[in-house]
Amino acid sequence: MNLFNGFIPLFWNKSIKLNSEEFIKGRGAQQNKTNKFSEFSYEMRDDFLEFCRLEGEEADKNKTQYLPIFPKTIVNKVTSIDVGMQYSMNPYQGCEHGCIYCYARNTHEFWGYSPGLDFERKILIKQNARLLLEEKIRSKRWQARTIVLSGNTDCYQPAENQFKITQACLKVFLKYKHPVGIITKNALILRDLELLKELSKDNLIGVNISVTTLSEKTRRILEPRTTTIKKRLETIRILSENGIPVNAMLAPIIPGINSHEVLNLAKAVADNGALSFAFTVVRLNGAIGQIFTDWIKKTMPDKADKVLHQIAECHGGTLNDSRFGIRSRGEGHLAKQIHDLMKLAKRTYFKDRVFPKLNTNLHEGYKDGQMRLF
Incomplete structure (x- = not known):
C-alpha cells in the first residue's frame, strides 16, 4: 500500500471562513485523523502551505476519488443486537455525503485510509458486487432473509450516478424474487422507481429514508452532500404513493442540534406517507469523537461545549459508548426525554400504521432465475 494513501492534508484556498475558522467547504470532516492501524502520522507544515499560497498553487484540490476494488464476498451477517437487520451489503465503502456523525467512518481505517476526509473523498467501488x-x-445452502443495502454506507450516494451498482443489484433481487431493504438519504432512489414497484408487487422491498432535521441550514453543515430535506420528504411521498413501504430514520438525534425537532420530524414524515419511524441517540465511537469535536468547534463554537457535554450525558459521561443494547439508545435524563418524545410521536402520528414484513417465501422457487414448477 502506498504510505501516502491515508493522507489528504487540509488545503489553503478551497476553504471558506465560518465563525472565524478555516472551514473546508462541501465536506463534513475538517481533518484527516491518522489511521490508528498505521505506524505513520502526517501533518501539514505551515511553510509548505505558505509556499503554495505564494506560488498560487493548491495544496489539495478537494476532489473525490473513485477506487475500484474486487472483494471476495458482498453479503455480511449482522451480529449486533443494536441493528435491526440480519444481513447487509454495501456496494461502496466510504461515502461522499460526508455526514459528520457517521459510525461507518471507522471502517475506512480497515482499508488503510483515514476516517476523516478520506472517508468522504476516497470511495471504494465494489465492481463485482452484482456477481x-x-x-x-443462488447457493443451495442460502435461505432467503432480507438483505439490506446500505448497512454501512449509502448505496445511493453520488457514485451510484456513475457506476449504477445498486441498480444492478436490485435487478438481481427482482430476478430471484428475493427480499431487499434499502437505507438512504438520497432522492436518487427515485431513478429506480419502476424496479421498486416491480419488487413491491410481491412484497419484496422496504425502504428506509433518513431525515435528520427540517432545517436546511443544519443539514448543509451536518450532512453537506446529501439531498435537501424537501427532496427527501418528497421521496417518501412518491414512494408511498406507489405502494412502496417507507420507514423514516430519524437518526441520529443529537442533543442541542436536532433534539428539539423530534415531534416536527415525526409529523413531517407521517404527513408524507411513512408507515413507521426509528431513531438512535448519537454516539461518537472510535475516531468519530475527535472528528466531530473538531467539526462542531468550527461550525458552532458558541454551543460546542454544551452539545458535547449533553452527548456525553447520554452515554455515561463519555462520547465513545460501545455497550451493546445501550449505545444506540443512550441513558440518563436527556435520553429519557428523547425516548418519551418518540413514544408521544408514535401515538400521535403513527397510530394504526404498520410496516409490513417482507416476503421470504418466493425465493426458493426462483433460485434458477425462473419459477420452478416442481
Missing part, C-alpha cells in the same frame, strides 16, 4: 450477490443467493 457476488447472485452467487450468494
Whole structure:
C-alpha cells in the first residue's frame, strides 16, 4: 500500500471562513485523523502551505476519488443486537455525503485510509458486487432473509450516478424474487422507481429514508452532500404513493442540534406517507469523537461545549459508548426525554400504521432465475 494513501492534508484556498475558522467547504470532516492501524502520522507544515499560497498553487484540490476494488464476498451477517437487520451489503465503502456523525467512518481505517476526509473523498467501488450477490443467493445452502443495502454506507450516494451498482443489484433481487431493504438519504432512489414497484408487487422491498432535521441550514453543515430535506420528504411521498413501504430514520438525534425537532420530524414524515419511524441517540465511537469535536468547534463554537457535554450525558459521561443494547439508545435524563418524545410521536402520528414484513417465501422457487414448477 502506498504510505501516502491515508493522507489528504487540509488545503489553503478551497476553504471558506465560518465563525472565524478555516472551514473546508462541501465536506463534513475538517481533518484527516491518522489511521490508528498505521505506524505513520502526517501533518501539514505551515511553510509548505505558505509556499503554495505564494506560488498560487493548491495544496489539495478537494476532489473525490473513485477506487475500484474486487472483494471476495458482498453479503455480511449482522451480529449486533443494536441493528435491526440480519444481513447487509454495501456496494461502496466510504461515502461522499460526508455526514459528520457517521459510525461507518471507522471502517475506512480497515482499508488503510483515514476516517476523516478520506472517508468522504476516497470511495471504494465494489465492481463485482452484482456477481457476488447472485452467487450468494443462488447457493443451495442460502435461505432467503432480507438483505439490506446500505448497512454501512449509502448505496445511493453520488457514485451510484456513475457506476449504477445498486441498480444492478436490485435487478438481481427482482430476478430471484428475493427480499431487499434499502437505507438512504438520497432522492436518487427515485431513478429506480419502476424496479421498486416491480419488487413491491410481491412484497419484496422496504425502504428506509433518513431525515435528520427540517432545517436546511443544519443539514448543509451536518450532512453537506446529501439531498435537501424537501427532496427527501418528497421521496417518501412518491414512494408511498406507489405502494412502496417507507420507514423514516430519524437518526441520529443529537442533543442541542436536532433534539428539539423530534415531534416536527415525526409529523413531517407521517404527513408524507411513512408507515413507521426509528431513531438512535448519537454516539461518537472510535475516531468519530475527535472528528466531530473538531467539526462542531468550527461550525458552532458558541454551543460546542454544551452539545458535547449533553452527548456525553447520554452515554455515561463519555462520547465513545460501545455497550451493546445501550449505545444506540443512550441513558440518563436527556435520553429519557428523547425516548418519551418518540413514544408521544408514535401515538400521535403513527397510530394504526404498520410496516409490513417482507416476503421470504418466493425465493426458493426462483433460485434458477425462473419459477420452478416442481
